[in-house]
Amino acid sequence: MSGKRISLIVNGESVKAEVLVNRLLSDFLRDDLALTGTKRGCETGVCGACSVLVDGDVVKSCLSLAAQVDGKTLTTVEGLGRIGDLHPLQESFMAHGGLQCGYCTPGFLLAAADLLSRNPDPQDAEIREALSGNLCRCTGYQGIVDAVRNVAESTHGN
Amino acid sequence: MMETAKDRLRLIGTSRQRVDALAKAKGEHLFPSDNAMQNALWVRVVRSARAHARLIGVETRAAEEMEGVACVLTAADVPGTNRYGLVIADQPALCEDVVRYEGEAIAIIAAEADEIARAACEKVEVLYEDLPVIADAATAESAISLHPDGNTCSTVALGFGDVAASEASCDHMVEVAYTTNRQEHGFLETEAGTSWIDETGRLTLSVGAQNPFNDRRQIAAALNLAEDKIRVLNPMMGGAFGGKEDCNVHIPLALVTIRTGRPARFMYDRRESLLSGVKRHEFNIAYRIGADSTGKLKSAKVNLRADAGAYATLSAAVLAQAAEHASGPYVYEASEITGKAVYTNNGIASAYRGFGIPQTSIGVEQAMDELARRTGLSPFEVRRRNLIHEGEMAAAGFIMAADTALAAMLDAAESGPLWGDRQEAKSRAPSWVRRGIGVSAIWQGYGLGSGLEKGATVHVSLNDAGRYHLEVGTPDLGAGNLTAFLQIAAENLNTTIENFEYVAGDSLGPNSGSSHASRTIYIVGNAVARAAQELRVRILDHALAGRDNVTVELEAHHVVLSGARIALADIARDMAGTKVVESFVPVSPKPVHFGIPHAGYSYWVQVLGVDVDIHTGEVAVTDVENYLDTGRTINPDGVRAQCEGGFAQGLGYALYENSIYTDGRLRNPSLANYIIPSVKDMPPRMTNTIFETPDHTSPLGVRGIAEISLSPVAATVANAVHDAIGTRFSQFPILPEAVLNAIHGEA
Numbered sequence: 001m002s003g004k005r006i007s008l009i010v011n012g013e014s015v016k017a018e019v020l021v022n023r024l025l026s027d028f029l030r031d032d033l034a035l036t037g038t039k040r041g042c043e044t045g046v047c048g049a050c051s052v053l054v055d056g057d058v059v060k061s062c063l064s065l066a067a068q069v070d071g072k073t074l075t076t077v078e079g080l081g082r083i084g085d086l087h088p089l090q091e092s093f094m095a096h097g098g099l100q101c102g103y104c105t106p107g108f109l110l111a112a113a114d115l116l117s118r119n120p121d122p123q124d125a126e127i128r129e130a131l132s133g134n135l136c137r138c139t140g141y142q143g144i145v146d147a148v149r150n151v152a153e154s155t156h157g158n
Numbered sequence: 159m160m161e162t163a164k165d166r167l168r169l170i171g172t173s174r175q176r177v178d179a180l181a182k183a184k185g186e187h188l189f190p191s192d193n194a195m196q197n198a199l200w201v202r203v204v205r206s207a208r209a210h211a212r213l214i215g216v217e218t219r220a221a222e223e224m225e226g227v228a229c230v231l232t233a234a235d236v237p238g239t240n241r242y243g244l245v246i247a248d249q250p251a252l253c254e255d256v257v258r259y260e261g262e263a264i265a266i267i268a269a270e271a272d273e274i275a276r277a278a279c280e281k282v283e284v285l286y287e288d289l290p291v292i293a294d295a296a297t298a299e300s301a302i303s304l305h306p307d308g309n310t311c312s313t314v315a316l317g318f319g320d321v322a323a324s325e326a327s328c329d330h331m332v333e334v335a336y337t338t339n340r341q342e343h344g345f346l347e348t349e350a351g352t353s354w355i356d357e358t359g360r361l362t363l364s365v366g367a368q369n370p371f372n373d374r375r376q377i378a379a380a381l382n383l384a385e386d387k388i389r390v391l392n393p394m395m396g397g398a399f400g401g402k403e404d405c406n407v408h409i410p411l412a413l414v415t416i417r418t419g420r421p422a423r424f425m426y427d428r429r430e431s432l433l434s435g436v437k438r439h440e441f442n443i444a445y446r447i448g449a450d451s452t453g454k455l456k457s458a459k460v461n462l463r464a465d466a467g468a469y470a471t472l473s474a475a476v477l478a479q480a481a482e483h484a485s486g487p488y489v490y491e492a493s494e495i496t497g498k499a500v501y502t503n504n505g506i507a508s509a510y511r512g513f514g515i516p517q518t519s520i521g522v523e524q525a526m527d528e529l530a531r532r533t534g535l536s537p538f539e540v541r542r543r544n545l546i547h548e549g550e551m552a553a554a555g556f557i558m559a560a561d562t563a564l565a566a567m568l569d570a571a572e573s574g575p576l577w578g579d580r581q582e583a584k585s586r587a588p589s590w591v592r593r594g595i596g597v598s599a600i601w602q603g604y605g606l607g608s609g610l611e612k613g614a615t616v617h618v619s620l621n622d623a624g625r626y627h628l629e630v631g632t633p634d635l636g637a638g639n640l641t642a643f644l645q646i647a648a649e650n651l652n653t654t655i656e657n658f659e660y661v662a663g664d665s666l667g668p669n670s671g672s673s674h675a676s677r678t679i680y681i682v683g684n685a686v687a688r689a690a691q692e693l694r695v696r697i698l699d700h701a702l703a704g705r706d707n708v709t710v711e712l713e714a715h716h717v718v719l720s721g722a723r724i725a726l727a728d729i730a731r732d733m734a735g736t737k738v739v740e741s742f743v744p745v746s747p748k749p750v751h752f753g754i755p756h757a758g759y760s761y762w763v764q765v766l767g768v769d770v771d772i773h774t775g776e777v778a779v780t781d782v783e784n785y786l787d788t789g790r791t792i793n794p795d796g797v798r799a800q801c802e803g804g805f806a807q808g809l810g811y812a813l814y815e816n817s818i819y820t821d822g823r824l825r826n827p828s829l830a831n832y833i834i835p836s837v838k839d840m841p842p843r844m845t846n847t848i849f850e851t852p853d854h855t856s857p858l859g860v861r862g863i864a865e866i867s868l869s870p871v872a873a874t875v876a877n878a879v880h881d882a883i884g885t886r887f888s889q890f891p892i893l894p895e896a897v898l899n900a901i902h903g904e905a
Contacts, residue, residue: 040348042829103346
């Protein structure tokens with residue numbers, strides 16, 4: 001299998017690497033960069049546990065190749081908050097029962113961040129639509145929806 | 159001594175953020191699939207492609223010769239009995255002569271990279287000679303034997319009185335017959351873990367599982383190791399729900415590390431998890447319930463047949479619990495409850511949240527619904543007038559030790575908005591929607607049943623830094639029980655959760671039993687309360703040093719002795735030892751059968767509304783009211799989390815989820831075709847009304863609610879769908895195809 005040199009920005013830092021052309025982005029992040037906040041869940045793009053942001057858009061990293069993100073800017077859950085400061089979504093997930101076992105949490109956080117960056121004041125149905133590509137088996141989702149809504153409302157003061 | 163009670167910190171009954179919330183929100187928590195050591199070998203397992211076959215040969219040479227392969231292990235490489243199992247050790251760690259289900263382990267490969275291990279698996283050649291596949295539980299007992307004693311895994315026969323005579327005097331006979339689905343746990347993190355030899359030479363495993371002591375015992379026996387040469391850690395994992403009680407990655411990891419001396423890592427692929435992970439039992443159930451003209455129940459005749467799959471594991475216990483609860487929380491004049499679990503080649507069935515009760519609730523609660531219709535009673539009244547009371551004999555043949563908590567819950571539910579507004583809600587339905595309301599009232603024992611519950615031991619201590627330390631053996635599977643334990647401990651020591659360090663899920667620590675059976679808050683929680691209370695007494699006694707006429711008070715970080723503040727750190731340094739070892743074992747009633755009855759029961763009333771789309775056959779749950787009894791709430795947010803999460807799994811069980819086997823082959827081993835509810839499937843409105851009727855067997859008063867949150871859902875949905883379209887279904891889940899057929903009058 002041939003290799004490819006890639007260079008990208010991950011959580012604000014420049015990364016250069018040589019990867020096999022069939023290296024999954026999820027494996028590259030977890031095993032090569034030790035960013036284990038990105039999870040393996042289903043390996044088929046169904047559960048969303050591996051979601052990351054690529055140039056600001058949410059992407060399932062188990063369906064992407066590392067070679068495809070050459071030149072791109074990535075955000076994983078480790079880069080969601082600013083240094084020493086949680087992202088409002090992280091605080092809200094903690095405060096509103098948005099997580100239990102926590103395994104799906106990084107994927108939900110990134111899907112929610114993607115939603116709020118495009119639509120800062122979503123309706124309930126829009127929140128549910130945006131999160132429908134992620135599975136959670138613990139919470140029943142209500143805490144997650146509440147967490148996202150609270151961030152939107154606190155930002156918009158309504 | 160005099161202790162003042164001012165400014166006591168109140169933690170029990172208040173919502174506290176989970177202690178693990180921050181690490182999880184930051185993505186920093188290391189799950190069992192995350193914490194592999196540098197230099198760890200990647201483990202993969204060659205699994206059976208057949209459901210039932212003789213193993214003629216396993217050719218491993220090509221795999222062994224691959225560069226980067228560290229070892230290839232087959233049954234001949236297993237040093238011990240090569241057998242494991244939670245109750246009886248009947249499962250081979252690696253198959254010897256026969257494979258009994260698709261996905262059973264045949265060979266283990268460890269390699270320097272995952273890609274190499276996967277490629278090596280492809281190089282292993284397995285030769286099979288097919289045997290007849292037992293695909294149908296109905297005929298399994300007359301088929302070729304999977305085990306030396308035949309294909310009957312376990313049986314149960316309970317009841318009292320003369321059912322035939324009772325039935326002869328009934329005015330109403332209600333029959334309900336149906337087959338339930340095999341449900342997959344669907345934890346987001348598949349079975350995963352790591353292994354290594356620690357600095358003392360001890361084999362150490364860190365795995366996602368539910369009891370480090372059960373794990374250790376099974377590994378030791380299968381591999382002929384002394385238990386004290388093994389340490390098992392169960393760190394916080396990505397969910398379990400009963401599906402990680404059985405050993406999973408344990409023995410492959412242990413074998414590789416023993417053979418190579420190197421650390422190893424293993425995480426099931428999702429397909430592997432769906433194939434070889436355990437499932438909720440498929441049950442075939444027939445109910446015949448008789449009542450008089452006033453709706454008073456008289457007779458219960460129930461037959462249960464569970465498909466155990468290929469090995470025993472917890473099938474006998476699941477069958478017994480299904481039989482124990484089959485009557486619902488009602489009283490009859492005669493009963494006959496029979497059942498069996500049989501071996502087939504349909505995977506393996508074992509524990510799953512609910513443990514037999516989701517299956518039987520579907521039958522008894524539909525029968526109650528039907529009886530309400532025939533008598534003209536409200537669904538609340540028909541249940542209320544049949545509730546079992548203290549001192550009465552349950553259908554399973556034991557005397558109820560206490561009243562149910564259901565009367566007040568049924569009253570509240572009947573006054574709730576869903577029931578009150580039902581006619582108006584139905585009249586508002588659009589033309590393509592049939593709207594229905596369903597009701598159920600159920601019970602579920604918590605803690606292991608009579609004769610099986612060994613209780614829990616925990617440690618609480620005060621260290622030289624003035625901080626407390628809590629050790630429990632039960633892992634936190636994700637539900638948040640550790641946070642509840644810390645609330646209990648901290649309140650009893652009048653300190654804060656932040657002043658605690660903690661360890662959970664370590665076989666070097668105290669044995670608190672498993673995280674299962676809705677037992678942790680009830681059993682372990684009471685042990686934690688006792689230990690904290692004892693430590694409080696010891697600290698105050700030490701500070702008093704036998705003096706009278708002084709006041710003493712325990713504050714968060716100090717003891718105040720007649721106004722003088724002494725730091726806890728100073729007290730700890732001065733005490734000869736602060737470690738308190740305490741246990742709680744509930745007083746078990748006399749067993750009438752394996753695990754029957756339970757020391758305590760939880761109760762739940764559920765009312766929900768559905769919209770049935772007559773064009774697509776889809777059923778949408780729109781509104782849910784839960785009425786539950788916690789005994790005493792430790793953490794309201796945690797209770798809400800159980801209500802909502804349990805409902806979601808119950809909704810999947812009612813409407814979507816089924817592991818479909820044909821000729822012993824799993825047809826849907828992917829989350830693309832095994833459908834778990836998403837956020838869009840959840841009802842937009844759910845309320846949880848909490849009652850607190852203390853359990854007299856529980857010093858804290860608490861009851862277990864983790865499982866009962868799931869158990870009523872399929873029954874309530876079935877009643878609501880019947881209310882909407884007038885059909886009872888014989889096959890679960892209730893799929894759109896069947897709903898459409900029912901609407902169009904096709905059988």
